[in-house]
Amino acid sequence: DTEVTQTPKHLVMGMTNKKSLKCEQHMGHRAMYWYKQKAKKPPELMFVYSYEKLSINESVPSRFSPECPNSSLLNLHLHALQPEDSALYLCASSRSAGEQYFGPGTRLTVT
Amino acid sequence: KQEVTQIPAALSVPEGENLVLNCSFTDSAIYNLQWFRQDPGKGLTSLLLIQSSQREQTSGRLNASLDKSSGRSTLYIAASQPGDSATYLCAPTRAGGGADGLTFGKGTHLIIQP
Numbered sequence: 001d002t003e004v005t006q007t008p009k010h011l012v013m014g015m016t017n018k019k020s021l022k023c024e025q026h027m028g029h030r031a032m033y034w035y036k037q038k039a040k041k042p043p044e045l046m047f048v049y050s051y052e053k054l055s056i057n058e059s060v061p062s063r064f065s066p067e068c069p070n071s072s073l074l075n076l077h078l079h080a081l082q083p084e085d086s087a088l089y090l091c092a093s094s095r096s097a098g099e100q101y102f103g104p105g106t107r108l109t110v111t
Numbered sequence: 112k113q114e115v116t117q118i119p120a121a122l123s124v125p126e127g128e129n130l131v132l133n134c135s136f137t138d139s140a141i142y143n144l145q146w147f148r149q150d151p152g153k154g155l156t157s158l159l160l161i162q163s164s165q166r167e168q169t170s171g172r173l174n175a176s177l178d179k180s181s182g183r184s185t186l187y188i189a190a191s192q193p194g195d196s197a198t199y200l201c202a203p204t205r206a207g208g209g210a211d212g213l214t215f216g217k218g219t220h221l222i223i224q225p
Contacts, residue, residue, distance in 0.1 A: 004154075006154075033212055035212075041217070042200060042215035042216065042217055042218055043155070043200075043213075043215055044215075045212030045213065045214075048211070048212050057212070088152070090154055090155065092155075092213075098143075098160075099143075099145060099157060099160045100145065100157070100213060101157060102147075102154045102155040102156070102157070103154050104153060104154040105152075105153065105154045107152065
């Protein structure tokens with residue numbers, strides 16, 4: 001099984017809302033990632049969790065907050081987002097520096 | 112900082128043709144390189160992974176080569192089909208032994224005409 005699941009598939013939220021994106025994998029991978037992809041652009045790395053240790057892309061604003069409750073789950077908490085944060089949010093996992101497997105993404109619209 | 116360039120940016124050909132997609136990267140200290148395809152609005156599907164010690168990798172009609180010293184990889188698609196229409200992305204992984212985010216090229220948008 002090489003599946004990474006993401007929920008929800010679509011999310012519409014206002015700028016004052018708080019919401020969370022969820023990602024799950026059962027491949028025994030110890031590294032999980034969040035990427036942001038704007039239309040017609042390649043994915044850009046936001047966060048990496050490797051063995052539950054967080055690495056941050058310093059350009060990511062604090063209104064995005066990752067959480068890794070265990071090695072199979074990765075959440076992305078959203079608060080006070082801006083319309084320019086509307087994008088496809090992709091989760092991936094890997095066995096350390098090996099092949100990365102991506103989920104189907106969450107399409108986020110901020111109104 | 113790794114920079115990845117993909118050429119061509121877009122390609123439209125009739126089905127049946129053999130295709131070559133190019134990827135170049137500035138930092139040759141890589142651990143591996145992945146090729147992905149992405150359908151509109153969807154996630155990324157991993158096509159091939161080439162380890163830095165390998166020269167090429169094959170899966171069905173796809174063949175990817177890697178020349179780490181020159182910072183280049185190519186994806187060869189044989190006998191193209193309309194179902195191959197998608198955006199193709201390459202991404203090298205930085206050497207270092209640990210998990211690292213991928214740096215993507217801007218992709219090649221491929222259209223195979225029936």
